[in-house]
Amino acid sequence: MPITPTYPGVYIEEIPSGVRTITGVATSITAFIGRTRRGPVDEPITLNSYSDFERVFGGLWLQSTVSFAIRDFYLNGGSQAIVVRLQEGGATAQLTVPRATAPSTLALVAANEGAWGDNLRGRVDHDVSADMATLLGVAETDLFNLTVLDVQTGALEEFRNLTVVDSPRRVDQVLADRSSLVRVASLPVPATRPDANDADLLADAGNPDPAIATPALEELQKPPFSSDIRSNGVAPGDEGDDGAPLSEPNFIGPGKATAKEGLYALLKTDLFNLLCLPPYSPITDIDSGLITAAASFCEEQRAMLILDPPADWSSKEDAKAGINAGVGTTSRNAAIFFPRLRQPHPLRSNQVDSFVPCGAIAGIFARTDAQRGVWKAPAGLEATLNGVPDLSVKLTDAENGELNPLGVNCLRSFPGVGRVVWGSRTLQGADRLASEWKYIPVRRLTLFLEESLYRGTQWVVFEPNDEPLWAQIRLNVGAFMNNLFRQGAFQGTTPREAYFVKCDSETTTQNDIDRGIVNIIVGFAPLKPAEFVIIKFQQIAGEIAT
Template identity: 55%
Template sequence: MLGIDQGGIEATRFANHRPVPTATYSSGDVNVWARLLQLDTAGTPAHDLRSITFSGAPSPATVTFGDAATNVLQTTTTAGDRWFKDALSSAVNNHSDGVREKLQILAKAINDKPDAPVTAEVWGYRIAFKPKVGMLNTSYGIGSTASENLAASFTANVRQYALGNIGTGSFQNGAGQVGGDDDGTPLTVADYTGSALDHTGFHALDRVDLFNLMVLPRDEDIDEAEYQQLFGPASIYCESRRAFLLLDAPTSWTNGEKMDADAAKVNSLRAGVVKQNSAIFYPRVKISDAGFIKSIGPSGMLAGLLARTDSQRGVWKAPAGIEADTRGVLDVELNLTDNENGVLNKLGVNCIRKFPNGIVNWGARTLDGSDDFGSEWKYIPIRRLALFLEESLFRGTKWVVFEPNDEPLWAKIRMNVGAFMLSQFRQGAFQGSTPDKAFFVKCDGETTTANDRNLGIVNIQVGFAPLKPAEFVVISIQQIPDIV
């Protein structure tokens, strides 16, 4: 009971929440013990506890507390009877006074028996029975002679599993399982896609004003095939919100120290995905988690890299290259060669590379960036720049609504949109030496016809010349003959 404010390592009165070791652990209602210790209206025990059986334990699996006449946990109420001395004296009120003391007596009665298959520990109002022999994942079921059903109040908990085929075990139910609240089950595809009406899953973002990157890190409890079923719905949702989806490559693309990805696997993955609004990154990276080295998908790391590049250089700069270094990353799961990088890059897969100067992102293609597609949205910075311009212009032209739809309005639109595009040109967002070569804004009687005006529509056309990243550096070397 020291508590963390007195130099302890546990918050005061939080013993009941301490994670138990591999053991059979009382996780039910504390009143089960109160009722077991309760006296009836005549002052005699309502229940007795003569033995506990540990199913699956080596012989002797039953711990007996004496016989009917000399029961260690006595069933009489004599003055020297410690088992019922401080227990409840009311058959109506199920208070828990004395419960911890009785659990200590029960634990001592078990620990005093050298042939008992378990040792007993008391934590607060709970008791745990730890197997004396067996593997790391060994635990026993509970049975007793008490008329109160103790078995329903115990759970077999496994804190750690032994490696290899040396037994089975099951995790303890989540906290509050008896009350109907548990840790839940792994999320399904339906949990992610959710409901637009209820604003669940992806649609929880409906009420978020603006987001432009989505990351879906994989939970290890979710099957890889099921995880990939999220890619299509997630990319469709991102397209509807002018956002960009960052994906982790499947773990099956790595086979030990060898890359196991090819065109068939990549094409299978992008089937059903909005390719121009998605990008995939490979391989996984290694990080330190409290001293433990773990391999994780790189998409979360890339989201941070994109945000840093956006703030330092602009959304039109490819988040790749020597300056696109990763931070907080120890290593890559697979150190790719130039040839392996070349194979994946042509398929539209971005690779994380390890160079002498650090670990960097060495790719900037969307899933539409395969050399076989010839898409105008081949590169991440071009697609994200287009999304940025579209969202900015959408928000920046809301003042147009309900204005008279005629030439004076069109002139104001050309001026406002042109000023915004000019500011982006001056920051280096477009190619071209002059604004007229970098972008155009068109809003007049040609873009907005008489029929459009009748329907209450004003059409604005904006074009820009994007800056494409230099993926390959070609150096030609020529010998000059000696001149004599």
């Protein structure tokens, strides 16, 4: 604000420089959607490690293809993942504490659907604080403590000084806010606090006699869990259910987009760059209709879709026939990788089994972005597949040469190197399409620029639309592009050859100004991967003496 001089002297005024730094967005946040053992349903959860996945979603599970994809993602350099759990027809386990035969009990349910809730146990005690009762304005006889144990994972939650009376410590509100294991089954809550049951959570259900030896937690973690060791636990008939395998309607069924469920649960997130949709089950591929919808969704969200080869692509001929018949999309924002991976199955005594490659590929995308930048093709000798001892189909150079011109990215095995990604084309990368979006790094760099500039120019809205604003736009966008040029993101030896930013009276006419529009034109010269290296040799003829 300008200073109004009122007295003789020196006045200090700070003048805005007009510099508004544009920060590049993340490039490898990967979204996974599928069936997991446990966790919130239709809610995107951000994870930063595989241990986060184990804690929230239960880790590897035979019925969950997405769990193995996430494992491969982190094995191959992935950093941040967004996981959306879907389920079909599951049920939550019911837990009554302390005992169903007690005069006053509290009915609880597992926090979410699945048979994992069968391993829950609860205990109530009345070792409460009189001071807390006074602070809450309730009687001491209204307070109780609740302890909940998941005997499979060892997760233990303890909630002290709960009450059934309306107060900040009312049991249903505290559990909904703080517990990841249980919720109150129904409202209103009971009129009186539940009776105490101070028995050990691991005590023998069939024999409450304290003289009976208590099973060790390690033993309780060994399935199956027999009914005679489920003291204070889920009664027969109240068990949870994992439900049925997923199908296309679970992802894009009627009303899913409006409710932001299924595939569209990702609308609740701020940003994702890659999308992986592993098969519905270990024996069922995803439908082409879902691929079409997912590719369209990725185009809207400026993300890339990583597709897995169908299970019946067991040879080069199958892959050629399959890609020629169509996989559900030819989007510039999608890419497919062939063949599948052969890895030891940790839940089947390490017998070698086939797994989809999308998680490992997304991890390599993330690793390459961190080491070299989004403009580097995530392929080549550096793009090694960690934790992959073999591939389901071994391709030769000639076979690779048949698939590459069709837009199928091959995974290869080379002596001394191991398994690597040996292709970097989008589904518009077929030679016959002659698309400008042929290569994955070109498309991903463009998406990165679009998202970064979209977020970095929000300050322009409602600013006076004239030359001072245009100059600020050129300054800030130009600084962002120049920083990328110095990192090697563009072709050219000088900034003039690498990019341009134009925003002036030529791009924004008086008619545009009258309509409230400012036009910014940004051009760049992308780097194309050296897909074919040709070395020419020639013999040197000996000199002829004269």
